[in-house]
Amino acid sequence: MKTWRFDAPGQTWVLASDGGIPWTVYWSSALPHGEDLAALAQAGQGDVTGGMLDANPPLSLCPEDTRSFPGQPGLVAYRDDTPIFPKFRETGEALHFRDEALGLSLRFEIATAGDVITAQTVFEAEERLALHWLAAPVLPGPQHATDIIDYAGRWIGEFQRRSTPWRPGIHMREARTGRSGHEHPPFALFPETGATNDTGRVFSMHYGWSGGHRMVAEELPDGRRQIQWGHASGTLQAGTKFRTAPLILAVSDQGFNGTAIAMQRHIRDHVVQWPTPTRPVHYNCWEAVYFDHDLAELTDIAARAAALGAERFVLDDGWFGRRDDDTSSLGDWQVDARKYPNGLKPLIDAVHALGMGFGLWVEPEMVNLNSDLARAHPDWILGPADQIEGRQQRVLDLANPAVADHLFGVLDALLAAHDIDYLKWDHNRVLPIATAAQTDALYRLLGDLRHAHPDVEIESCASGGGRIDAGILAHTHRVWLSDSNDALERTRIQHEAAQFLPAAVTGSHVGPRVCHTSGRTLSMELRAWVAASRHMGFEMDPRELTEDEAQTLKQVTTWWKANRDWMLAGDILRLQSADPSVTAELQRSNNGDQFVVFATKTAAGDQILPRPLRLTGLQRDARYRITLLNRDSAVKLSRGSPALKSGPVEVSGAYLMTHGLTLPWRFPETIWVLQGQRIERET
Missing domain, CATH: 2.70.98.60 (alpha-galactosidase from lactobacil brevis)
Known part of the structure; x- marks a missing residue:
């Protein structure tokens, strides 16, 4: 045997x-x-x-x-x-x-x-x-x-x-x-x-x-x-x-958590091939302008985003063909001269002058029937002519070598002609025919582009989280977890996805005050900290922000930049909250010296006072200094004096993992954020 x-x-x-x-x-x-x-x-x-x-x-x-x-x-x-x-x-x-x-x-x-x-x-x-x-x-x-x-x-x-x-x-x-x-x-x-x-x-x-x-x-x-x-x-x-x-x-x-850490580390350290170790703060203009592009407005928005802390500006759908809505121009990857009479260079130059990188939205696998490409090559479309469309579009047959060669040619030319460091690669409908050949051809296309442009990062988006797996991440660097920027829904989605996905690949953006997919109105504090728990970005119109909202967003973004290197190289551990209205997780550095806890109060609790929140993954014989980062946002109904409201506390890892942290009372739809630092071992 x-x-x-x-x-x-x-x-x-x-x-x-x-x-x-x-x-x-x-x-x-x-x-x-x-x-x-x-x-x-x-x-x-x-x-x-x-x-x-x-x-x-x-x-x-x-x-x-x-x-x-x-x-x-x-x-x-x-x-x-x-x-x-x-x-x-x-x-x-x-x-x-x-x-x-x-x-x-x-x-x-x-x-x-x-x-x-x-x-x-x-x-x-x-x-x-x-x-x-x-x-x-x-x-x-x-x-x-x-x-x-x-x-x-x-x-x-x-x-x-x-x-x-x-x-x-x-x-x-x-x-x-x-x-x-x-x-x-x-x-x-x-x-x-x-x-x-x-x-x-x-x-x-x-x-x-x-x-x-x-x-x-x-x-x-x-x-x-x-x-x-x-x-x-x-x-x-x-x-x-x-x-x-x-x-x-x-x-x-x-x-x-044990299997989550193994899966997170595998994706981060063995699957994704990083062109650069730093993860810049994104600004994506989609939920600010949609298809309505104007150079002066976008330049103004870019300046405001940079002032808030953004480090990369991503121009989303609407820049090509005659793309005024989702019914036309997919496949025509030429700059719309009506919107950009001098091409994309003036916007790219303005973005670079603000100290930001430039990214661009594309959806190369798709085509609208109302496009020059579909009119010239109807035989390049996957599936029958009488198929049901999705989002007013059809799918190109990537397994056809002529299609793959064409797509590589137009994307290669686009990247060669412009100083673009990022592609948001979208995929907004399911295939009319389930065929593995399409996926194999996509991998080859992405591989060819990565070889030709090794410094360009690529985000995988498929109506949000419709294509997230180790296969696509071997060819890309980030996933768009969901088209929902509702911070409460994002909390749940991110929490569950952490069973397999590390923070470094998981994009999370601060959406508008009123979420366009849920209609919910949420505070800037909640929106900003939820985004700061993953690869942070903004996707609202910065012109709508009040002075207080802008200040909160700047503060959270500054904190994220100061802590992103250890956070994105560390582990996400889901906490076993005794209160079902609290969703909480701990992100721990690789050496265990520091951590941050995000505890989101998603709904009203069943009891008046919060139950202690047990932490995990710490050293029992070490002492930790715990700081409640946003303690100033406690409301008047929090009338007591939990230690964390007045300043840092220093306790052992054994206490934190056995008894847990006693948090101040909060309204629903809010978040507490705590940062921990190991200071010494118990003797």
């Missing part, structure tokens, strides 16, 4: 094989070094009893129909309209298996990357065949878990956490919109019974693919469980070589 072992912080994965496809002997918390792997394989063998086959078919990395496997197979393929049933055997090369009779090859690529393990399946055939399903390496579902946690969502309501009990049969989530999706983003958690943010064992998975995908969590008739991930069925074209996206794995005995 052959065995393999893979280790990452907090987890060990052990495989065994008797000459065929390996199965998982163990995937859980880290095992001691020197563990006898063959003994583990022997110890884990299941029994056979009545009502069963005479032996248990292995739950392998790619379960096979030919072994009487009673569940979902890991491979479904057809040759000449006839299903194939391979029998793979080892080749002598590690994790490489062959069926010589059918001319098929199966290889598993497993590696440790920082705090996670990544795993991919590669399938090759000597003759062309049609692949209906190929799973990334299949893992057993935790036997001591009761629930499957995954995410649903919608436009302006992304990352809605859902919990489903394990039960006999299949729990399946499939995204068939051609992108990773608001509806079924490719993330899932499998907690053991009783797990919390800080305690208990949690298993975490992320399928790093930006197209349609499927997750199957299945409990077999014999009680075993399997978890499969792959491209959505039917999205792969016939061919001879197929590869799944990487499946990213984390396990932690420190609850949901």
Whole structure:
């Protein structure tokens, strides 16, 4: 029997094989070094009893129909309209298996990357065949878990956490919109019974693919469980070589925060390729001017944004073609001479003179029928002519080499002709046909542009959070988490997304006083601090600000600039608030010397006084100085004298994590922000 072992912080994965496809002997918390792997394989063998086959078919990395496997197979393929049933055997090369009779090859690529393990399946055939399903390496579902946690969502309501009990049969989530999706983003958690943010064992998975995908969590008739991930069925074209996206794995005995830290660090330190370490404060003009562009107004807005602390000005939709609304000109990436008679250079020069970088909105994958491009090349459009449109637009077929060459040409020329350091790359409708070829072609296009313009940063936006995953982040540097700039809704979305996404890639902007997606009116203090908990930016009309609002925004922005380097290189830990009306998190520096707590009061509480808020991730034997950064905003109804209202307090990490911080009373729809500094160890 052959065995393999893979280790990452907090987890060990052990495989065994008797000459065929390996199965998982163990995937859980880290095992001691020197563990006898063959003994583990022997110890884990299941029994056979009545009502069963005479032996248990292995739950392998790619379960096979030919072994009487009673569940979902890991491979479904057809040759000449006839299903194939391979029998793979080892080749002598590690994790490489062959069926010589059918001319098929199966290889598993497993590696440790920082705090996670990544795993991919590669399938090759000597003759062309049609692949209906190929799973990334299949893992057993935790036997001591009761629930499957995954995410649903919608436009302006992304990352809605859902919990489903394990039960006999299949729990399946499939995204068939051609992108990773608001509806079924490719993330899932499998907690053991009783797990919390800080305690208990949690298993975490992320399928790093930006197209349609499927997750199957299945409990077999014999009680075993399997978890499969792959491209959505039917999205792969016939061919001879197929590869799944990487499946990213984390396990932690420190609850949901343990796996969150592993996933955040993997995205930040191993997936995103940063052209510059500094994250500038953004100003995006969309919610200030929409399609109504005027050079004098935009120059004035840019000056006001710079005075507030912005370091990059992003010109959003409306600068090209004859783009006065969303019905025309997508595909015509030439500057609108009506709005910019001298081109973009006067605006870019004005922005640079203010000390800001310049960014530009594009949506290259899309086209309006009312465009010069669609009129010239109707055959470049993906899907049938009578398809239902989304946002008045259609999708270009990026898998057509002529389309990809054209898009690279116009974008390359745009970047070469202008001093642009940032692209906001949007994707505002789902695909009419779910095809993996579109995603593969997008990756190639982004890769070619990054190679030609390595200093240009790219943000991935897809009607907000419709395409967020490790696949797109390998080619971009930031995601627009939601089109909602409502600070309360953002608090929830950001809090849930932190289970997988680091602050450094998560854009968050200060929206208008009255939010255009919710109609809610929220204070500048709340809007500014919620934006300051991620990669900060502004997206309101600065001309609407009162003097007090402008002063608050300047103060918060100044604080963010002074603290961004350690915050964006650190970890986000979700706090276990005893009050359900409080959503709180702690962001901790890599060396543990400092942290900041954001505690948002989203609604009225059930009791008069706030319950103490327990912190996490600190050193028990260290002392910390805690400062309530916005204590001056306490209202008159807060009549008592909690210590934090009068100045810093100094207490131990043990106290903060056991008793917790006693916060002053607050109205709903407000936020407390606390900064902590380690000052010494207890003796």
